[in-house]
Amino acid sequence: MLAPRPRAHLTAPSGWLNDPNGLIHWRGEYHVFYQYNPFSTSWDVPHWGHAVSTDLVTWRQLPIALRPTPGGPDADGCFSGCMVDDGGDGPLAVYTGVRNSDGGEVQSTCLARATDGLRQLVPHRSNPVVAGPPDAEATEGFRDPFVWREDDGWHQLVGSGSRETGGIVYHYRSADLVDWEYAGVFHRGLASLGDPMDTGVMWECPQLVRSADADVLIVSVHDHLDIGRRKVVGFSGRRVGDGFKESGIDLVDHGSAFYAPAVTVDGVGRTLMWGWIQETQSPAGQAQQGWSGALTLPREVWIDETGGLRSRPVAEAAGLRHRVLLDEHVELGSGNRADVLANAGHAWIELTVDLRHADSVELHVLSDPSGRESTTLSYDRVAAELVLDRSTSTLSPEAITVAERAPLTVHDGVLRLDVIVDGSTIEIFAQDRVALTSRCYPALPESTGVAISAPSGSVAADIKIWELRSVI
Incomplete structure (x- = not known):
């Protein structure tokens, strides 16, 4: 089966694409990075692909921006993360580095400084800045940092989970993005399939959407033993101290192909979101077409009067x-x-x-x-x-x-x-x-x-x- 390549949706030049990463509106350009395997139409050691636009309609594919560092904490993959403007010469990418060891896969938070107008991301000399999970409960992973700044400094959320107790989002604080202090569990779920909405055993790609009087915590529900549990949920509520007080839950998107969205606030104050549109055909079909995965159209998201998250294509998408x-x-x-x-x-x-x-x-x-x-x-x-x-x-x-x-x-x-x-x-x-x-x-x-x-x-x-x- 040879499916027509989308025209209006971003796809990788070839090979495999999954999570959108490092979204940022910087000096008049919208940058979208994404998990990328240029060598195959199946998932493997992730790099960061890169596309840029000035109007959210016409995009240019740029060379790979971030690659695994031989011998480094990201030697076996540059997993998902975000991008923040800390006032440096270029923004700072905060991502999960993966290194295989005899004891299993080590996942840690790493940094990379953007240079040459965000065309290259250079790993930080202090990597990893968070070496691993704070406790033994995190049996399912420790990845996909989401970072934002408030008056009291920088905050980092990291997705995790336990097959026994369910999804977990950990919370960290920092004054300089390099030295991080563990602040506790930001939010957690239940592993039971009998819940009103199953939230699985691992939460990937945590994102926090904020408004004046409400917040929505987005997590991508993952279970490597049961792909049918995969979904994206939004918890309505409010950040309280170092935690999150939940008041409701809903799906961010009701389609099975939607996964691992990321958000950013652009220069005019809109919260924009891209998601990964997964393939729902066999690996043989993906190999035949020569590419795998696409990104959604850019969406504007907002919190409505009920506290729920809503989305629509950005106004520019009319172009x-x-x-x-x-x-x-x-x-x-x-x-x-x-x-x-x-x-x-x-x-x-x-x-x-x-x-x-x-x-x-x-x-x-x-x-x-x-x-x-x-x-x-x-x-x-x-x-x-x-x-x-x-x-x-x-x-x-x-x-x-x-x-x-x-x-x-x-x-x-x-x-x-x-x-x-x-x-x-x-x-x-x-x-x-x-x-x-x-x-x-x-x-x-x-x-x-x-x-x-x-x-x-x-x-x-x-x-x-x-x-x-x-x-x-």
């Missing part, structure tokens, strides 16, 4: 809309379907549907004219649920085709969707409240059609479709 392919008003009686466009394999679909006289509506994308392949996004008012049905998305046996689901209540009877279909990637945003990221791998080149159907009741819809431009 990805190259030209209008369709702009129509469609009215459908119960049981009817309208095929509206044949060629929309790389498209931004904006759909507004009046559901006051219907219980449901369906949007069909990546459809071929014969009906052999199609991916269906449906909304059911009675069930208050958005469903991405991938059961007929491909004729290939190499892809995962289970349905993706998200709870969604439409209070005013009007459904508002932005659906970005870009090769094998799909990002869905509903009502400015729900996000769902997925992958679909049609086997037929003609599977690029779009249709609307009304299974029960009559609907009136306004649909506008733009062709996507390339970001590179």
